[in-house]
Amino acid sequence: MPTTLTVNGTAHRVDLPEDVPLLWVLRDALTLTGTKYGCGVAACGACTVHIDGEAVRACQVALGDVWGEVTTIEGLGTPESLSRLQQAWVDHQVAQCGYCQSGQILQAAALLAETPRPSDAEIDAAMSGNLCRCGTYPRIRAAIRSAAGMEG
Amino acid sequence: MASLGKIARRTFLFGSAAIAGGVALGVWYLKAPAPNPLKPAEGETSLSPFVLIDGSGVTLIAPRAEMGQGVHTTWAALIAEELDLAWEQVRVIHGPPATAYYNAALMAENAPGPAYGKSAFQHAVGKAMGTLGKPLKMQVTGGSTAMKDGFERMRAAGAAAREMLKTAAAQRLGVDVARLRTENGAVIAPDGTVLPYADLAAEAAGIAPREVVLRDPSDWKLLGRALPRLDMVAKTTGTAQYAIDMRPEGLRFAALRMSPRRGAMLSFDATQAQAMPGVEKIVDLGDGVAVIASNTWLAMQAVNAIDADWGPAPYPETSEAIMAEIAAAFDNTPDSTLRDEGDADTLPAGATEVTAEYRVPFLAHATMEPLNATAKISAEGLEIWSGNQLPTFVRRACAEEAGLDETRVTVHTTLMGGGFGRRGELDFSVLATRVAMALPGTPVMTTWSREEDMTQDFYRPAAIGRMRGAVRDGTAVLLDAAVAGPSTARPALKRWMGFAPPGPDQVHVEGLWNQPYAIPNIRARGYIAADLQVPVGFWRSVGNSYNGFIHESFMDEMAHAAGADPLAFRLALARKAWGPAAACLEAVREMSGWPDKPQGTGRGVALCFSFGTPAACVVEVADEDGAIRLTRAWIAADVGVALDPGILDQQLVGGLVYGLSAAMMGEITFADGRAEQQNFPDYDALRMGQMPVVETRILQTQRWISGIGEPGTPPAAPALANALFDLTGERHRTLPLNRSVSFV
Numbered sequence: 058m059p060t061t062l063t064v065n066g067t068a069h070r071v072d073l074p075e076d077v078p079l080l081w082v083l084r085d086a087l088t089l090t091g092t093k094y095g096c097g098v099a100a101c102g103a104c105t106v107h108i109d110g111e112a113v114r115a116c117q118v119a120l121g122d123v124w125g126e127v128t129t130i131e132g133l134g135t136p137e138s139l140s141r142l143q144q145a146w147v148d149h150q151v152a153q154c155g156y157c158q159s160g161q162i163l164q165a166a167a168l169l170a171e172t173p174r175p176s177d178a179e180i181d182a183a184m185s186g187n188l189c190r191c192g193t194y195p196r197i198r199a200a201i202r203s204a205a206g207m208e209g
Numbered sequence: 210m211a212s213l214g215k216i217a218r219r220t221f222l223f224g225s226a227a228i229a230g231g232v233a234l235g236v237w238y239l240k241a242p243a244p245n246p247l248k249p250a251e252g253e254t255s256l257s258p259f260v261l262i263d264g265s266g267v268t269l270i271a272p273r274a275e276m277g278q279g280v281h282t283t284w285a286a287l288i289a290e291e292l293d294l295a296w297e298q299v300r301v302i303h304g305p306p307a308t309a310y311y312n313a314a315l316m317a318e319n320a321p322g323p324a325y326g327k328s329a330f331q332h333a334v335g336k337a338m339g340t341l342g343k344p345l346k347m348q349v350t351g352g353s354t355a356m357k358d359g360f361e362r363m364r365a366a367g368a369a370a371r372e373m374l375k376t377a378a379a380q381r382l383g384v385d386v387a388r389l390r391t392e393n394g395a396v397i398a399p400d401g402t403v404l405p406y407a408d409l410a411a412e413a414a415g416i417a418p419r420e421v422v423l424r425d426p427s428d429w430k431l432l433g434r435a436l437p438r439l440d441m442v443a444k445t446t447g448t449a450q451y452a453i454d455m456r457p458e459g460l461r462f463a464a465l466r467m468s469p470r471r472g473a474m475l476s477f478d479a480t481q482a483q484a485m486p487g488v489e490k491i492v493d494l495g496d497g498v499a500v501i502a503s504n505t506w507l508a509m510q511a512v513n514a515i516d517a518d519w520g521p522a523p524y525p526e527t528s529e530a531i532m533a534e535i536a537a538a539f540d541n542t543p544d545s546t547l548r549d550e551g552d553a554d555t556l557p558a559g560a561t562e563v564t565a566e567y568r569v570p571f572l573a574h575a576t577m578e579p580l581n582a583t584a585k586i587s588a589e590g591l592e593i594w595s596g597n598q599l600p601t602f603v604r605r606a607c608a609e610e611a612g613l614d615e616t617r618v619t620v621h622t623t624l625m626g627g628g629f630g631r632r633g634e635l636d637f638s639v640l641a642t643r644v645a646m647a648l649p650g651t652p653v654m655t656t657w658s659r660e661e662d663m664t665q666d667f668y669r670p671a672a673i674g675r676m677r678g679a680v681r682d683g684t685a686v687l688l689d690a691a692v693a694g695p696s697t698a699r700p701a702l703k704r705w706m707g708f709a710p711p712g713p714d715q716v717h718v719e720g721l722w723n724q725p726y727a728i729p730n731i732r733a734r735g736y737i738a739a740d741l742q743v744p745v746g747f748w749r750s751v752g753n754s755y756n757g758f759i760h761e762s763f764m765d766e767m768a769h770a771a772g773a774d775p776l777a778f779r780l781a782l783a784r785k786a787w788g789p790a791a792a793c794l795e796a797v798r799e800m801s802g803w804p805d806k807p808q809g810t811g812r813g814v815a816l817c818f819s820f821g822t823p824a825a826c827v828v829e830v831a832d833e834d835g836a837i838r839l840t841r842a843w844i845a846a847d848v849g850v851a852l853d854p855g856i857l858d859q860q861l862v863g864g865l866v867y868g869l870s871a872a873m874m875g876e877i878t879f880a881d882g883r884a885e886q887q888n889f890p891d892y893d894a895l896r897m898g899q900m901p902v903v904e905t906r907i908l909q910t911q912r913w914i915s916g917i918g919e920p921g922t923p924p925a926a927p928a929l930a931n932a933l934f935d936l937t938g939e940r941h942r943t944l945p946l947n948r949s950v951s952f953v
């Protein structure tokens with residue numbers, strides 16, 4: 058039985074078993090490949106998306122359990138029209154391989170929505186579930202701080 | 210190999226000559242080194258293997274793996290600098306596999322003698338050896354070589370294209386070429402008329418490149434400053450396409466399982482998997498099994514439901530037995546004694562002897578993007594999409610797998626979600642080909658689960674270092690270094706080319722034999738555990754990754770035995786050996802304020818010379834309620850010419866984090882012949898909350914340009930272990946450190 062899903066404001070009908078994780082629905086059925094697979098076990102954050110504004114690991118949410126509107130990196134901004142947070146990411150030249158960055162950005166967006174001026178400890182707490190094998194953490198921190206208007 | 214002499218002669222005869230204001234390069238140099246692999250479509254013109262022009266502008270070819278190290282950006286900047294393109298106009302693609310794209314710097318690393326402080330002659334010998342990369346079709350990204358390789362060649366490629374375009378404009382306008390100039394992707398006529406390159410390309414293509422003079426660095430507009438990376442916006446918006454994001458029409462998704470003991474598959478039963486949702490086909494891979502399905506996750510579920518019987522491991526079943534085999538290698542004849550000066554056997558009179566043994570484990574690469582590749586086999590041939598560091602070899606290996614001529618194989622090299630050496634292997638592309646052959650006419654992506662990625666790695670080998678030294682009057686007077694482990698280079702080169710060059714394995718002892726310290730009695734020997742069949746491969750900084758820890762931990766032990774400050778001890782020895790190495794130590798001394806430090810902290814220093822680059826690092830630790838926190842780190846490296854300070858900073862920090870992660874918690878262990886670590890919960894890496902505040906500094910005092918992708922990694926582990934000693938008085942000789950230390 059097809060399931061209906063709203064992603065980035067568009068409704069989709071998906072014909073996949075209900076236990077397929079949202080991650081693989083987005084990537085393989087809807088071709089929204091900005092959301093990445095890293096571990097499949099909630100240990101890396103590469104698959105982070107928003108459901109009703111909350112940051113969740115898409116590898117851990119079954120299609121049948123998606124409880125609200127999904128926002129992926131593609132819904133946050135586009136190359137032609139970057140969100141403020143993405144602009145901060147570009148200004149600080151954060152990415153190296155870039156593979157973790159969709160997840161980092163969505164995690165940071167949820168943090169800033171909740172805590173507009175996060176302390177370093179709050180940044181650490183919110184971001185430590187998002188692994189970056191390239192070691193871009195100092196620039197991620199700088200980008201979050203500048204998006205929050207806390208330059209320097 | 211008959212052409213070798215010719216290659217060497219040519220290189221010696223026509224070495225570039227320095228002239229005022231730049232470097233003159235003759236026509237011999239500007240000619241395409243091999244046939245141009247670019248096949249321009251209608252409306253496109255290719256001026257060289259590196260420059261393609263069409264109606265909408267100029268596309269530059271950067272045929273090196275973009276794994277995060279920023280190579281596409283700086284490679285393009287080298288060409289654009291001489292071609293006079295505005296940075297906003299620059300487009301870059303990886304391009305096809307081709308001999309023209311061989312890496313001339315990789316083999317140059319094998320020139321004789323310690324590589325630091327290379328004389329012009331040694332440099333020329335290295336260049337001559339580097340041309341070996343061409344007959345070997347060595348289009349490889351690795352060894353921190355891209356900038357060494359491209360620095361002159363790519364500026365020359367840009368200058369040659371510029372001169373061709375100017376000549377075309379001169380002919381069209383009937384004016385002397387000397388009266389023309391170029392800017393922002395156009396030739397400017399004396400009367401100010403702007404002729405965009407796109408309008409001149411077709412005429413320029415027929416013109417032989419003339420002698421050009423490379424610009425003096427003081428005239429550079431793009432090089433030498435932190436440019437916005439060309440991949441940054443795409444990587445920030447989820448629009449960058451990695452291999453795992455390829456979606457050719459009709460794509461199917463596959464998952465696989467290979468023997469966890471890295472041996473044979475005896476049998477398998479896929480009855481249950483066959484009936485699972487989305488499953489389209491079970492594929493017997495011979496030494497493993499794959500499932501093709503409508504969705505990657507469904508494929509993974511099904512492949513995990515297959516009951517397979519795996520044969521024994523071709524190596525000892527446990528980590529203990531493996532380490533015993535490595536230790537036994539010390540009883541063999543040394544594979545190499547690359548350095549033997551003075552008398553390392555005799556303890557100098559009045560000197561104090563110091564000895565220590567160090568052990569490091571196997572390590573996984575754990576690139577953020579799990580291994581994957583897509584293949585399609587059809588009447589036209591084979592098409593592969595793969596994020597790889599060696600496209601010419603991938604083409605050959607996949608052609609062989611499919612039983613096709615290489616000319617019928619198309620390789621698309623994509624962006625890579627990390628490489629670290631793992632994407633310098635052929636297995637994932639070959640296996641994807643094998644899977645796709647089961648479904649002709651349909652593209653199939655084979656994605657490795659994280660568990661498969663981690664347990665089927667070519668690991669950084671475990672190693673044991675045995676060090677003996679002597680100190681007197683506050684300095685080192687003897688160093689007798691030995692390291693044992695399996696060879697990384699021999700099996701890896703065999704996988705690449707079918708053979709491994711003869712001679713001592715230099716990679717095994719890199720970072721041990723060639724360090725920039727003047728010690729009068731010095732010897733370095735390498736011992737190879739030749740029969741140990743654990744799959745091992747190149748891992749960011751390779752031999753330096755373990756030898757750096759062994760050597761610099763021991764230097765610290767000698768400093769303490771000598772009653773000397775560890776940084777001053779090193780600095781005195783480095784000053785006598787090589788200025789740039791000493792300068793790096795002085796830089797971290799100044800940045801960190803050494804020897805002053807905050808109350809309650811410990812600090813450690815390390816200096817490692819790797820891939821032509823000296824890098825010094827100071828790490829600071831503090832005790833936070835019984836757990837160790839890495840509070841700060843300072844790292845300085847001398848790359849000779851700093852082409853992009855922003856990218857250099859990224860690479861130094863990234864290399865440091867990669868080394869710290871491994872030092873703190875990286876370890877692959879074996880039981881029952883299987884790697885025990887499966888995924889990030891048991892093979893973790895440094896997280897945001899554990900990250901020290903890092904300050905970097907780039908020096909440009911050494912004579913030749915050198916690489917940056919790896920040199921940040923080797924000093925990380927010893928600097929951290931030395932800092933722990935400074936804080937707690939406990940010497941850590943075994944990695945990972947979390948076996949005996951708890952970190953925040």
Ligand code: FES
Pocket residue numbers: 093094095096097098099100101102103104105114115116117
């Ligand atoms: S893929 Fe979901 S947390 Fe790693």
Ligand code: FES
Pocket residue numbers: 152153154155156157158188189190191192193277577626627
């Ligand atoms: S940028 Fe490569 S993993 Fe984060």
